Amino acid sequence: MNKIELFESIKRKKSFLCVGLDTDIKKIPAHLLQDDDPFFAFNRSIIDATSAYCVAYKPNLAFYECEGVKGWRALEKTVGYIKSNYPDQFIIADAKRGDIGNTSAMYARTFFKEMDVDAITIAPYMGEDSVSPFLSYEGKWVIVLALTSNRGATDFQFTEDSHGERLFEKVLRVSQNWGTDENMMYVVGATQGKSFEAVRHIISSHFLLVPGIGAQGGSLEDVCRYGMNDRCGLIVNSSRAIIYADSSEQFAEKAGEAASYVRQEMEQILSERGII
Numbered sequence: 001m002n003k004i005e006l007f008e009s010i011k012r013k014k015s016f017l018c019v020g021l022d023t024d025i026k027k028i029p030a031h032l033l034q035d036d037d038p039f040f041a042f043n044r045s046i047i048d049a050t051s052a053y054c055v056a057y058k059p060n061l062a063f064y065e066c067e068g069v070k071g072w073r074a075l076e077k078t079v080g081y082i083k084s085n086y087p088d089q090f091i092i093a094d095a096k097r098g099d100i101g102n103t104s105a106m107y108a109r110t111f112f113k114e115m116d117v118d119a120i121t122i123a124p125y126m127g128e129d130s131v132s133p134f135l136s137y138e139g140k141w142v143i144v145l146a147l148t149s150n151r152g153a154t155d156f157q158f159t160e161d162s163h164g165e166r167l168f169e170k171v172l173r174v175s176q177n178w179g180t181d182e183n184m185m186y187v188v189g190a191t192q193g194k195s196f197e198a199v200r201h202i203i204s205s206h207f208l209l210v211p212g213i214g215a216q217g218g219s220l221e222d223v224c225r226y227g228m229n230d231r232c233g234l235i236v237n238s239s240r241a242i243i244y245a246d247s248s249e250q251f252a253e254k255a256g257e258a259a260s261y262v263r264q265e266m267e268q269i270l271s272e273r274g275i276i
Contacts, residue, residue, distance in 0.1 A: 001090050001118050002139060003182050006207070009055045009088055010232050011276050014267040018056035018092065018209070019259060020239025021046065021078065022063050027244055029251045039067070039074035044081055046243050049256035053263040056090035056235055057082055058209075079115055090235070091117040092143065092209065098123030098130050105133040112137040119143050121187060121209070124171055128178050135179045142184050146171050147199060149189020149212030172202040181206040188227065190218020190236065196226035204229060211237045213262075220262070224269045232275055238262060 001009075010016050021043055025033075028042045035041040047057065059078060064071035082089050097107045097120065111120045112134070119141035122131055134142045147157055147168040157168040165173075172186065181203075188199050190212030199208070208227055212218035213236055220236065228234055242262070246254030270276045 003207070006055070006090060007231050009090070010270075013053070013055055013263075014270060014276055015053055015055055015263040016232050016234050016236055016266055016270075017054040017259060017262050018058050018090075018235045018237040019046070019050050019054045019242055020094070020211070020237050021057055021059040021243065022239045023059075023074075023243070024063055025067070027247070029247050029249065031249055037070070037074055037077070039064070039071065040077045040081075042243075043074070043078045045252040046255050047078075047082060047086065049252040050242065050259040051086045051089065053256070053259040054089070056092060056237075058092040058094050058237055058239075060239070061093060061095040076115065079117060083116070090119065092119045092121065092235075093117045094121050096121050096123050096145065098126055100126060101129045101133060104130050108134045108137060112140045119185065121145060124175055128175075131175070131178055135183055140183065142179060143209050144171065144175055144184060144186050146186040147188045147192050147195060149191040149218060153189065153192075166198075169198060169202060172199060176203065185209055185235075187211065190220070190223050193219070193222050194226055196223065200227060200229065205231075205233070207233050207235060209235050209237065211239075213238050213241075220265055220269075224273075228269070228273060230273075230275070232270065232273075236266070 023039050023042055032038045032041050059075055064075040079091060082091055093111045111117050121143045124131055124144050131142060159167045185207040188208045188210055190210050210223050213220050242255050242258045245258040
């Protein structure tokens with residue numbers, strides 16, 4: 001999915017919501033544990049209930065890899081189900097890979113050729129040669145970690161050099177030489193508030209993947225006030241607040257209601273900005 005197609009999907013659905021598939025065997029409804037593949041049964045129900053309200057899904061690889069082969073199979077089935085039934089959805093592998101060139105090339109082949117997702121999250125700490133193998137796949141996206149939503153973000157990301165440039169700003173500035181706004185996005189956490197202004201000062205036209213609304217306490221209003229551009233430029237993720245909205249047999253229905261509520265907020269913001 002290219003940038004134009006993604007923007008058209010946002011306008012058509014009046015939403016820039018991404019549903020995070022952080023599927024935890026300890027949190028899914030008990031009645032699903034009787035299924036041959038409870039992970040996939042849960043994901044399939046969540047996807048069916050929320051697809052009308054979102055433009056993207058983001059499976060978090062850690063929740064699948066910790067289950068070994070069965071977790072990986074559930075992930076493959078989930079991606080296949082989305083691609084077969086909801087081909088207009090943007091699929092992000094939240095893998096946070098980031099290794100030297102040859103290893104990165106193997107990771108890129110795993111996710112872009114074998115699994116055929118649209119995008120993958122990448123840690124840029126090891127520099128350009130750890131990111132460039134992912135950028136060689138036409139029509140695929142790299143989502144670089146820039147300014148994250150966790151408490152520990154302050155440990156390194158706001159560190160200033162002798163010129164007063166903060167580390168996250170240097171990541172944004174330098175990495176622009178590796179790709180373009182047609183194949184590179186950035187992770188900026190919803191809890192960062194006005195720091196979105198500094199991000200947009202450096203990268204005005206790139207899409208941002210924004211985790212942290214809902215359970216992590218980020219404000220959708222602040223994200224949009226400081227981070228939205230004239231083509232939206234945002235994919236805002238919510239995971240736990242949607243997929244674990246209910247633990248009864250009506251869990252999927254409640255997840256759909258939660259996603260619908262967020263979408264209504266987004267529609268209003270898009271309308272107020274004149275984007276739709």
